[in-house]
Amino acid sequence: MERKVAVVGVGQSAFSRSCGISIRELCFEAFKEAMDGLNLSPKEIDASIVCSAPEYDKQRTPSGLIAEYLGLTPKPTFLVETICASSTTGVGVAFSFIKAGIKDVVAVIGFQKMSELTSAEAQERMGRGGDIMWESPFGIMMPAQYAMYARAHMKQYGTTEEQLAKVREKNSKYGALNPKAVFRKEVTVEDVLKSRVIASPLKLLDCCANADGASCIILASEEKAKKITDTPVWLVGWGSASDTMTLANRTLLTGLTCAIEAAKDAYKMAGVEPKDIDVAEVHDCFTIAEIMAYENLGFCKPGEGGKLIEEGQTYVGGKIPVNADGGLLSKGHPIGATGGSQVRTIVHQLRGEAHKIHPSIQVQGAETGLVHNVGGVGLYANVLIFRR
Ligand SMILES: CC(C)(COP(=O)(O)OP(=O)(O)OC[C@H]1O[C@@H](n2cnc3c(N)ncnc32)[C@H](O)[C@@H]1OP(=O)(O)O)[C@@H](O)C(=O)NCCC(=O)NCCS
Structure with a gap:
């Protein structure tokens, strides 16, 4: 019989523009919260998977350092990296270990400390996640690449800058309620439209x-999970896919093919x-990216993402609530930590604990939740489905 896999603990440090602590202390904050209330000691964790994009740290092979600091040695530890999708790739590796019966309890720790670089330096590093011969040296980095997707979407479907801005308006409403988010101020469509141009239309x-x-x-594993916690949340679907690194070789420029493929596999595995x-x-x-995600995940038809946000259908209380924790737009995006933060939010929702953060963000009676985490500009995508 197939083994079921549960998430038993979730944790996150505060996300900040500059944390002022070391990477080991940052990871400890997240680990401590994840272990809180569990009937589990660090020595009972069979393996740790550390997830981080390596180009931001002086520390080489940080998994060794983090495992030592968290008391997880001599059990195996290693680094997993798929840029911004690293920690959901780590969750996928842990899922496979447990499903295959190789390990019973696995910790996935994602982190990034980006404050030692300026935004310009960080963009140059991120650009290395694209084709460094033919694309990034010419300025085609993350904002410019997503701006091209935005232009294509606007041209093909008539999506407007106001609809894009509405996504930030929604996410800032929830970000303002998230004590661990970087940006906790509500912004309006007008604020977004008036802010300085980064890569037009963004x-x-x-x-x-x-x-x-x-x-x-x-x-x-199911057997261990029942001993560790009374509130396991089941990981019932995991899909993953990739696309060409070179944007010039992409066939679709109004959506992310890898997200469409990952979603198909995750839905199939979960049977939903x-x-x-x-x-x-x-x-x-x-x-x-949020508008394309609505379409790529099948929450609406291709081209209807702008309308979905305009109608308010992705607010809590709408057809499909999305990013009720503020999303990356409000929380900030510490690359290796982001996917784990998304999983944490969904687990809170399915356990019915999101209301403790604020009653208005709890999706009442939520039974099935989804995480969509992308690495690079649609280079890697993971889609995960959880059930209460
Ligand atoms: C948008 C961006 C280019 C702005 O960088 P920048 O012009 O160098 O701006 P700085 O980092 O110097 O910040 C200047 C101010 O803008 C604010 N700011 C920066 N980015 C912001 C954002 N995305 N949203 C809101 N405010 C932001 C900063 O807090 C700072 O405010 P302060 O002066 O009150 O502290 C940068 O945030 C960026 O690269 N974002 C995208 C990151 C990315 O691509 N991640 C991977 C995606 S998959």
Whole structure:
């Protein structure tokens, strides 16, 4: 019989523009929260998977350092990296270990400390996640690449700058209620439209910001999970896909093919359809990315994402609540930590604990939740489905 896999613990440090602590301390904050209330000691964790994009740290192979600091040695530890999708890739590796019966309890720790670089230096590093011969040296980095997707979407479907701005307006409403988010101020469509242009049509407030932060997700087999916690949340679907690194070789420029493929696999494994999802966390690194995610995940038809946000259907209380924790746009985007933070939010929602953060963000009776986490500009995508 197939082994079921549960998330038993979730944790996150505060996300900040500059944390003022070391990467080991940052990871400890997330680990401590994930272990809180569990009937589990660090020595009972069979493996740790550390997830981080390496180009921001002086520390080489940080998994060794983090495992030592968290008391997880001599059990195996290693680094997993798929840029911004690193920690959900780590969750996928942990899921496979447990499903295959190789390990019973695995901790996935994602982190990034980006504050030692300026935003310009960080963009140059991120550009290395694209084709460094033919694309990034010519300025085609993250904001410019997503701006091209936005332009294509506007041209093909008539999506407007106001609809893009509405995504930030929604996410800022929830970000203002999230004590761990970087940006806790509500902004309006007008604020977004008036903010300075970064890569037209994307303006400052259409973009997420670099941040420092860590997340931790602890997964366990069914047998162990029942001993560790009374509130396991089941990981029932995991899909993953990739696309060409070179944008010039992409066939679709109004959506992310890898997200479409990852979603198909995740829905199939979970035996559910888009209409069964009660709450979702999607990778809104730029406002256009959230609109494309609605379409790529099947929450609406291609081209109807702008209308979905305009009608307010992705607010809590709408057809499909999305990013009720503020999303990357409000929380900040510490690359290796982001996917784990998204999983944490969905687990809170399915346990019915999101109301403790604020009653208005809890999706009442949520049974099935989804995480969509993208690495690079649609280079890697992971889609995960959880059930209460
Ligand atoms: C948008 C961006 C280019 C702005 O960088 P910048 O012009 O160098 O701005 P700085 O980092 O110097 O910050 C200047 C101010 O703008 C604010 N700011 C920066 N980015 C912001 C954002 N995305 N949203 C809101 N405010 C932001 C800063 O807090 C700072 O405010 P302060 O002066 O009150 O502290 C940068 O945030 C960025 O690169 N974002 C995208 C990150 C990315 O691509 N991640 C991967 C996606 S998958």
